[in-house]
Amino acid sequence: MSIDLFDKFDPIIQRRDQLPKEAENPFAVQMEKVLSQTVAIINGRETILCGTNNYMGQTFDQEAMDAAKEAVDNFGTGTTGSRVLNGTYNSHIELEDALKEFYGTEHAMVFSTGYLANLGIISTLAGRDDYIIIDADSHASIYDACQMGQANIVRFKHNSAEDLEKRLRRLPENVGKLVIVEGIYSMLGDEAPLPELVAVSKKFGASIIVDEAHSMGFCGETGRGVAQAQGVEKDVDFIIGTFSKSVGTVGGFCVSNHPKFDVLRLVCRPYMFTASLPPSVVASAKTSVKQLMHAGNRAAVLWENSRALHKGLKDAGFKLGTDKAESPITAVCIDSDEVCTFFWSELLRSGVYVNMALPPATPSGLNLLRCSVCASHTPEQIQTVVATFIEIGKKLDVI
Amino acid sequence: MASDANATNTFETIVGLIEPFNRKNVTITPDTTFQGDLDLDSLTVMDLVAAIEDEYDILIPLNMLPDLETVQQVADAVDKINQEK
Ligand SMILES: Cc1ncc(COP(=O)(O)O)c(C=O)c1O
Numbered sequence: 001m002s003i004d005l006f007d008k009f010d011p012i013i014q015r016r017d018q019l020p021k022e023a024e025n026p027f028a029v030q031m032e033k034v035l036s037q038t039v040a041i042i043n044g045r046e047t048i049l050c051g052t053n054n055y056m057g058q059t060f061d062q063e064a065m066d067a068a069k070e071a072v073d074n075f076g077t078g079t080t081g082s083r084v085l086n087g088t089y090n091s092h093i094e095l096e097d098a099l100k101e102f103y104g105t106e107h108a109m110v111f112s113t114g115y116l117a118n119l120g121i122i123s124t125l126a127g128r129d130d131y132i133i134i135d136a137d138s139h140a141s142i143y144d145a146c147q148m149g150q151a152n153i154v155r156f157k158h159n160s161a162e163d164l165e166k167r168l169r170r171l172p173e174n175v176g177k178l179v180i181v182e183g184i185y186s187m188l189g190d191e192a193p194l195p196e197l198v199a200v201s202k203k204f205g206a207s208i209i210v211d212e213a214h215s216m217g218f219c220g221e222t223g224r225g226v227a228q229a230q231g232v233e234k235d236v237d238f239i240i241g242t243f244s245k246s247v248g249t250v251g252g253f254c255v256s257n258h259p260k261f262d263v264l265r266l267v268c269r270p271y272m273f274t275a276s277l278p279p280s281v282v283a284s285a286k287t288s289v290k291q292l293m294h295a296g297n298r299a300a301v302l303w304e305n306s307r308a309l310h311k312g313l314k315d316a317g318f319k320l321g322t323d324k325a326e327s328p329i330t331a332v333c334i335d336s337d338e339v340c341t342f343f344w345s346e347l348l349r350s351g352v353y354v355n356m357a358l359p360p361a362t363p364s365g366l367n368l369l370r371c372s373v374c375a376s377h378t379p380e381q382i383q384t385v386v387a388t389f390i391e392i393g394k395k396l397d398v399i
Numbered sequence: 400m401a402s403d404a405n406a407t408n409t410f411e412t413i414v415g416l417i418e419p420f421n422r423k424n425v426t427i428t429p430d431t432t433f434q435g436d437l438d439l440d441s442l443t444v445m446d447l448v449a450a451i452e453d454e455y456d457i458l459i460p461l462n463m464l465p466d467l468e469t470v471q472q473v474a475d476a477v478d479k480i481n482q483e484k
Contacts, residue, residue, distance in 0.1 A: 131460075136445065136449075146461070146462075151462075152458075152460035152462060153460050153461040153462050154458050154460055154461070155445060155448075155449065155461065157449065166453070167452075167458060170452075170456060170457060170458045171458065359440075359442070360440060360441065360442060365442065
């Protein structure tokens with residue numbers, strides 16, 4: 001008798017098949033056409049996109065698109081190789097230079113995705129006898145990085161410097177310590193209290209990584225993220241980021257001032273054993289990173305949109321993930337997963353796309369309708385989203 | 400090795416810490432498993448780990464968890480970590 005390796009997924013298949021038949025399938029949304037940063041055609045219907053990570057609206061930036069097209073013409077569609085073999089073009093180095101300038105750091109390393117940046121940096125930095133101390137609500141890529149490496153993994157209570165201190169205090173002396181936090185947490189959109197977290201980490205001699213995936217471009221005076229906004233950049237050892245959100249394309253990176261940083265290029269497997277980013281992606285990323293240094297006005301519009309959406313939903317009586325708009329992300333909490341699915345489906349049928357997120361992908365077992373705004377949303381679009389939420393919320397007895 | 404009295408105590412203390420997470424009201428014995436019997440999801444397991452860590456002022460690294468299936472195994476691990484402290 002042979003065992004079907006897929007049998008272990010039966011509970012998940014069951015759960016998938018139990019989704020209400022009348023509802024749209026949240027895991028099978030197709031964008032048939034993308035008309036702009038904020039509008040797409042889904043199921044033949046024009047839909048407002050209020051659940052992307054396209055915070056700064058870079059996906060349709062003319063200069064970035066032109067740079068990508070020119071790169072295809074001049075360098076082709078792909079590099080067909082790793083950064084350490086044939087996959088480093090001039091433009092990869094120029095992109096790293098642009099990041100160094102953006103963050104004011106000595107070193108920058110570009111990965112093929114943000115997921116790989118976390119996987120690579122974390123699993124390589126922390127070795128067998130070292131300790132990694134992570135926020136309990138860390139992104140999957142941070143958890144996976146911990147599993148891939150050999151270090152001891154300890155968790156602390158989300159955003160609690162007090163709990164972090166308690167755990168750092170219990171560590172043996174003379175071990176390497178790496179604390180990992182995020183600037184903005186992607187599901188609820190809440191901000192980390194970095195000054196407290198950084199101070200505790202330094203007190204115990206730990207290095208600290210801040211993942212700024214959801215804060216680049218609009219947090220801090222020149223868009224470097226929450227570390228800049230909260231004035232602790234000089235005490236942060238590594239910043240990890242992605243091009244898949246505010247930068248509007250795909251790719252990941254790490255920047256640092258550590259004098260030995262560049263040795264990672266020779267030992268970091270998720271950097272070495274995968275193909276480098278294609279020239280077109282590199283060209284648009286470079287263009288967008290340079291633009292984001294001087295995008296203060298657009299960031300201001302984004303914050304205005306963020307506050308408008310948050311206020312509209314809060315005033316309507318929805319239960320939200322944060323009290324105030326701490327980021328462009330506003331998460332609406334729905335008590336049951338069934339109502340959540342219906343709500344999400346009704347939103348889509350009314351021409352509003354948001355992300356639906358259920359446990360275990362969410363903290364504290366919450367069922368979420370995760371909304372995120374873009375600097376390109378018009379005030380009218382935001383009001384339409386709020387009005388649609390209110391109409392469905394009343395119909396489904398949520399408010 | 401921990402003395403027997405010590406070990407019994409640890410087991411009982413841990414049973415007490417499990418209670419708030421014991422939604423199915425399973426009767427807990429040394430052989431009760433976290434996944435199979437108590438049906439704890441991975442997030443709940445981690446909250447329980449934090450509670451045990453705080454009770455004993457120790458750390459139980461996440462990478463130790465795959466080897467800890469039963470309540471007794473956790474009690475033994477806690478005693479061992481305490482001895483090494
Ligand atoms: C906090 C965090 N880190 C890393 C990533 C991974 O980024 P990427 O999409 O570039 O793989 C994401 C997004 O998915 C994220 O939310």
